[in-house]
Every structure is written in structure tokens, then in C-alpha cells.
Amino acid sequence: MFFFNVYKTIENGGVEPNMLAFIEDVYKSKKTGKIVYKKAKRIVETLKEQVNDLQSEETLEDGPVQSKELSCSEINDLVRKAIPKKKGHRFGFGSLPDHEELNAPFLPTLDNDKKLEEAYTQISELVKEKEENTKTIQYLKDVTEKLLNKFPDCRPPEDEDDDETQN
Known part of the structure; x- marks a missing residue:
């Protein structure tokens, strides 16, 4: 019931x-x-x-x-x-x-407070992980840009517009 x-x-x-x-x-x-x-x-x-x-x-x-x-x-x-x-x-x-x-x-x-506290802990851990990942991504972008500036031959060819080449 x-x-x-x-x-x-x-x-x-x-x-x-x-x-x-x-x-x-x-x-x-x-x-x-x-x-x-x-x-x-x-x-x-x-x-x-x-x-x-x-x-x-x-x-x-x-x-x-x-x-x-x-x-x-x-x-x-x-x-x-x-x-x-x-x-x-x-x-x-x-x-x-x-x-x-x-x-x-x-x-x-009755343990909703405990569950809420665990959820906040998980959220803060995820936020820290995201910040670390963002820093790592930015570092890799910077390193890649420096390498490509130092070795311009390694730079991939830029894509041409498909519409212009087909005419």
C-alpha cells in the first residue's frame, strides 16, 4: 500500500x-x-x-x-x-x-546528509580532475605550437575549401 x-x-x-x-x-x-x-x-x-x-x-x-x-x-x-x-x-x-x-x-x-556530503566530495574531485585535464591540454597545445614553429615542415597542410577546387 x-x-x-x-x-x-x-x-x-x-x-x-x-x-x-x-x-x-x-x-x-x-x-x-x-x-x-x-x-x-x-x-x-x-x-x-x-x-x-x-x-x-x-x-x-x-x-x-x-x-x-x-x-x-x-x-x-x-x-x-x-x-x-x-x-x-x-x-x-x-x-x-x-x-x-x-x-x-x-x-x-535518514542518511541523506551523508549521501549529500559524498556527492559534494565527488563533485569537488571531478572539478579538480577537470582543472588538471584543462592544464594538461593547454600544456600539450603550447608544446605542439612550439614544435610546429621550430619545425614548420611538420605542420600538416591546410585544408583547401572543397567548393573552390571543384570549379
């Missing part, structure tokens, strides 16, 4: 947003604040239960009990598993490609 890609790049600074929160926002009534579409409501409730279950699992590691906090990408993986693709489309997201399928250099990223 194009909207999700725009939401992904603009609203979330180029980072993939929480797909669970996204689908909840899309299907939530602005008046009541509740999800009115039954399929979306069932999916959101099921996923929230799974997330809560996984986050409340406690692990023991030579010390105090810790609660596991799921990352956004882990939550998004749960969403992708819970909402399978049908005919190339995923409910609530349309034809949104999976992150492993995504090879999109056209999407803006």
Missing part, C-alpha cells in the same frame, strides 16, 4: 513503523476511538494478546527476573505471520512488499 510506504518514510523518519499500530490507526473510528471493522478488530486483538504474552515471558539469567520487550521489527514479523498474503496482497497493507523483498533505493532514508 503506497500510503504505508509514505507513512513509513515521512512519519517515522525512514524507519519501518509498527505495523500493529498502523493497522489499528487505519481501522479506528475517529468518533468512538474503537475499531469498527470486525476482521481488523479480530486481527488487532489477537496480535496484542500475542505481543503481551511474549513480552510477559520472563527469563532468568543468574539474577533478577526480566521482562522481554519486543522490538518494532519483532512485532512487525508477528503481524506478517498473522496476516498472510492472498493474491499478492496483505489485509490492511495492500501489495506492501516484505522487508526481505524490498530492494528500493528510491525510498528516502
Whole structure:
């Protein structure tokens, strides 16, 4: 879904947003604040239960009990598993490609400043190279002119006008 890609790049600074929160926002009534579409409501409730279950699992590691906090990408993986693709489309997201399928250099990223800096560096290197080439060309022209002045016999014959010789 194009909207999700725009939401992904603009609203979330180029980072993939929480797909669970996204689908909840899309299907939530602005008046009541509740999800009115039954399929979306069932999916959101099921996923929230799974997330809560996984986050409340406690692990023991030579010390105090810790609660596991799921990352956004882990939550998004749960969403992708819970909402399978049908005919190339995923409910609530349309034809949104999976992150492993995504090879999109056209999407803006947060490192635009870095790319811009690299571009300026490449431009300045090209300008320096052009200046060096211009100096080299001028030097070769000067040397050629000096040689031709010293050895006029080496000068190629000047082209006559073809129109005048044909008459």
C-alpha cells in the first residue's frame, strides 16, 4: 500500500513503523476511538494478546527476573505471520512488499546528509580532475605550437575549401 510506504518514510523518519499500530490507526473510528471493522478488530486483538504474552515471558539469567520487550521489527514479523498474503496482497497493507523483498533505493532514508556530503566530495574531485585535464591540454597545445614553429615542415597542410577546387 503506497500510503504505508509514505507513512513509513515521512512519519517515522525512514524507519519501518509498527505495523500493529498502523493497522489499528487505519481501522479506528475517529468518533468512538474503537475499531469498527470486525476482521481488523479480530486481527488487532489477537496480535496484542500475542505481543503481551511474549513480552510477559520472563527469563532468568543468574539474577533478577526480566521482562522481554519486543522490538518494532519483532512485532512487525508477528503481524506478517498473522496476516498472510492472498493474491499478492496483505489485509490492511495492500501489495506492501516484505522487508526481505524490498530492494528500493528510491525510498528516502535518514542518511541523506551523508549521501549529500559524498556527492559534494565527488563533485569537488571531478572539478579538480577537470582543472588538471584543462592544464594538461593547454600544456600539450603550447608544446605542439612550439614544435610546429621550430619545425614548420611538420605542420600538416591546410585544408583547401572543397567548393573552390571543384570549379
